[in-house]
Amino acid sequence: MKRVDILDASLIFGSLSITQVIILGILGVLILAGLICLAIPTKKKTAITIFRVLVGALFIFSGFVKADDPLGFTYKLKEYFATDALNFPSMDKFSFSIAFVVPIIEMTLGFMILIGTRKMLTLTLIVAMMLFFTFLTWYTAHYNKVLECGCFGDAIPMTSWQSFWKNVVLMAFVIILLAGYKHITSPFTMKFQNISVLVFLVMATFFSWYCYNYLPVIDFRPYKIGTNIKKDMQGTPDVEKFYYSLKDKKTGITKEFDKFPENYQANYDYIGSRTEIVKKGVEPKIKDFSISSASGNDVTDSILSVPGNHFILVCLSIDEANKDEKVVNKINALASDCMKNHCGFICITASDENAVSGYKKKFNPPYNFFTTDGTVLKTMIRSNPGLILINSGVVKAMWHYHSIPSYSEVAETYFH
Helix, strand or coil: CCCCCCCCHHHHHCCCCHHHHHHHHHHHHHHHHHHHHHHCHHHHHHHHHHHHHHHHHHHHHHHHHHHCCHHHHHHHHHHHHCCCCCCCHHHHHHHHHHHHHHHHHHHHHHHHHHHCCCHHHHHHHHHHHHHHHHHHHHHHHHCCCCCECCCCCCCCCCEHHHHHHHHHHHHHHHHHHHHCHHHCCCCCCHHHHHHHHHHHHHHHHHHHHHHHHHCCCCCCCCCCCCCEHHHHCCCECCEEEEEEEEEECCCCCEEEECCCCCCHHHHEEEEEEEEEEEECCECCCCCCCCCECCCCCECHHHHHCCCCEEEEEEECCCCCCCCCHHHHHHHHHHHHHHHHCCCEEEEEECCCHHHHHHHHHHHCCCCEEEECCHHHHHHHCCCCCEEEEEECCEEEEEEEHHHCCCHHHHHHHHCC
8 A cells, every 4th residue: 555755745735725724824823822821821821721712613613514514424434434445344334323423522522622611521532532533544644545534524625644734733732731721710600511511512413413404504515506517617727838858969968948949850859848837727626527318428518508497306326315205206296397387307316227217117207317426426415315406507506305395486486
């Protein structure tokens, strides 16, 4: 297995986005302020408060973005448990349970350290989590197992090395808190602390449950509402400059040119060439998105270019999809009304022809099926099946299968 240098700075900082740079800048200022206060004996309590806020806020944020998308975190855990990663396939069946519980624990521990309640229990649990995740990110980065860690979900994508060093810094904060735990005090009574932690725990649990059953509240994915899919599939290529190495036939000296001299063959021998990137291009936000017909033809452009409103039913796996009678009837009724009103309605799936034929025979859907890569479908919507409303390639709305609307409801809100 290929190993990666732990101190390769380009892997740690090379892919930082503007958002990440701004966040790192703010954190840097707070960390500097905390360290300065820590060096002043009379300001140690202030230093501990600063680091307590940093640790608490980061734990709450980290848990929040994962609880906002528990199904997405489940997919990430499946990557970790895969045979070519940690090789724990037996844990795959527990992926969702872990994805649901861990963010709630993260948020609750962050809240507890913020209000200063049960400080030794809280710090002990935080240290345990930090030790585990620091080792995990080091292992996956060192052995190049998982490219993106998923610590902050799709909100702030991080490589495994970036996440590892983030954990190292966070662990340093926690050690500072452990050393100065006597300065951690709560302004609230114990009764208020207990009640507030319980209320927070219930709210965090409800939030994660809601996001799982009715889509993420805050959508960080590339197909979120407002996305122009066709436009985001196009990136900007690198601006390149070519250089040519030519050897002077008379002097034997090799020179480099950015263009061939006129009639260069008479005076020079061609040695080689190189390419220099003058301006780095921008990668497309949406990659590998394509829709194929049953006959294998690529119909992506024709579907995204359809003017007006039309629906795309996303069904990652027909075998694993929710096929409750009420859900199927709502989808079929909506599709039938779409046909009557000349509004497009198709289904895209990663399932094979046999699964599609079996579904057609059993449920008699009034719409056509097309094929799309499963990884893309996982990213498009966190529901199987899920419904997306498109207008000229722009995502206008989306629904979980728990909230499939009627045609009249959609028309009243979106068809103007």
